Amino acid sequence: AQSVTQPDIHITVSEGASLELRCNYSYGATPYLFWYVQSPGQGLQLLLKYFSGDTLVQGIKGFEAEFKRSQSSFNLRKPSVHWSDAAEYFCAVGSNTGNQFYFGTGTSLTVIP
């Protein structure tokens, strides 16, 4: 069965500090992995995705994620956080049809000045 675990419910970082959000997945086949960001009351915006190939993927807004098959992980990173990055972050695993996603419970990011 497909599932996604985001172990950190809430993270607080200082502006300019580095960030890593954890994601572990369970999926029977080769996973398609995604990170989405959601601002309060808004829909989901795609940050980056992994389908195959290079295990380090670059996304928008300076985010990157690394796929580690041996650890079933797809952690999101950013070297220097900006106040505007405060939001809810969701990791998701999807089928190759691209429209059946299984989301984690999310990590809420607070950025302090």
Added chain:
Amino acid sequence: DAGVTQSPTHLIKTRGQHVTLRCSPISGHKSVSWYQQVLGQGPQFIFQYYEKEERGRGNFPDRFSARQFPNYSSELNVNALLLGDSALYLCASSFLAEAFFGQGTRLTVV
């Protein structure tokens, strides 16, 4: 270029009533899926439609139904509303294994 549009944006219904939510996908996208996001949780998959046919269904009761029209727009219907159906309902259209989400419909059941 218009993104995924959902209507209405907000809705208040009474327990036992029926509700219809609407979604227009991005032009050219033939697949639409629906998700329920309860406050504080991640979105839960409800349905996927492709070319007007149901291609997937999540673990939701039969009170939930959906359909897709020839123009690829979609409706989500929920009968006999319960307080627990209060949530943000998200629609996504997809192309080449990438999904694009609408802003959602916030349903409150009182």
